[in-house]
Amino acid sequence: MSTRKFDSPRYAYIAIVVYATIVGLSFLFVKLALQAADPLDTLAHRFTVAAAAASAPLLFGWRPRIRAKDLPGLLPLACFYPALFFAFQAYGLQTTTSSEAGIVHATVPIFTMLAAAVYLKERATLSRVLFTLLSVAGVVYIFAMKGASFAAADGRGLLLILLSALSAAAYNAGARKKSRQIPLADMTYVMTVIGFLAFNAIAIVRHGSEGTLGEYFKPFGNVEFALAMAYLGILSSLVTSFLSNFALSKLEAAKVGVFNHLSTLVSIAGGVVFMGDRLHDYHWIGAALIVLGILGANRRKPLVAKRAKEQATEG
Template sequence: MLQSEKAYLAAFVYSLIIGFSFMFTKLALAIASPMDTLAHRFTISFLIASIPFLAKKAQLNMNYKDLIAILPLAILYPTLFFTFQAFGLVYISSSEAGIIQAVIPLFTVFLAGHFLNEYPTTQQKISILLSVMGVIYIFFMKSSGLEVANLQGALLILLSALSAACYNVLARNLTKRYALYKLTYIMTMIGFITFNIIAIIQHNIDHTLSYFFAPFGNQEFLLSIFYLGILSSLGTSFLSNYALSKLEASKMSVFSNLATLITIIAGVLVLHEKLQYFHLIGGSLILIGVIGTNYFNTKKVVNQ
């Protein structure tokens, strides 16, 4: 299998995992708070990622300068991306959040052109817009008209989308400088430290620290948190880092919209939700957009 084919496979599997993660997140949030869920999922991620190092099968071999170079990437994803997303959903609906996060490819295209000199062709611009329109159309039809979003929640989700776009661009260079597994490990470690500190501080303030590990007594939470921790956090970080080491940032970004389509398919197959005509129309637009963006070549402009 060619490297480009492996990259597209990684991007597709990334979308598949993210698409099903909504269902498991919903199950976990029924048992634990958003911040506790984030803390526990990244604890699982960090423990699994640490196994090769604890077994002395791998060595980190990174100095202080390397950690400083990787830190901005880890702050963008997972820290800022998931934090803005979790708190933004407190103020606005998931439908509204889904529409706002559909702008990730648009942000990515702008940033990639400015920082990486990767400029999309006209065909790619049209394809990206089709993908975004497909997501917006599905959520609009699903909600039968959107309520006016709370400004604070909308801003937080917009910042989450911007964090993802910045990650797509920054990871393009870092994935070429550092081993993918080590890069993913540092990102996971930062998420583990950040979310656990915030969650513990919250419990200390509320005098509920004794309830921090209580959700682990629930079987549904255990299943959900292992999926979110191993696949949705650790797995997607590695897959996206690998894909971005081979694909242009704009090509990778549209797979976030493909994840929306997979979420709908998961709802139909697993939760037995009804498949509507607008799912087919919006899904077709998303697929055409994803295929078009990756079929046409990005223009690489070299500054003289």
């Protein structure tokens, strides 16, 4: 089967929807993991599993085709995501609530749009900007109605969450460019390995200083933790990285960024189905705003359509 069929934008949309679904359900497994390990160890073990899964093809002869000249541009990108994104998020959540973090993180599509405009020269139409803001408003409305308040919030925690959001936006813009220059599997592998090295180095140094290095892998004795790591490491880290890179290679960064809000809806649905959470009117209102925003921001392809029209005229 020819791989050219995957050039169609619809496969990119399928990829980003699957990505948002996996990420949206990951909170269930994060909760399970945090019952047996702290946030930093959870991140380290998560990327250990991801790196092991990503390295499995090496046993069957696959080799990354990353060239030395690709590394200077790729390493900073991989540092934005996963290293800085998850690090800022993990430490920020220690002093902020999930609702407060959710509101701040809702700004990712806005920052992505700005980064894409500056770095990629992708100009968003007024309608796309308005629909993106509508989607952001849906997320903010849900969390605000759940009782989020910044009155007593820790400023340092909010700053770290904001830096996490900025890291995600910088990654979205950078990956949009690099994913068209570097094979997706190779790019995903490098990102995963950097996450593995960064988080394990931090965790091991901390355990060493505390004299608890012998307990580092103890959480894996918990079956629920091991299952959570399998989901978070393989699906929610490795697979989502590949899906995100694939979508960014086909779609404008701002279009991909707004789909982050779909994860909020999946998280709510997961809470209802698996945790017995109740749906309230504000969930439905916020969900409607999010869906309308996503559909509106992606309903047209102004840049692609314009270029195709110009090429047809020139031909």
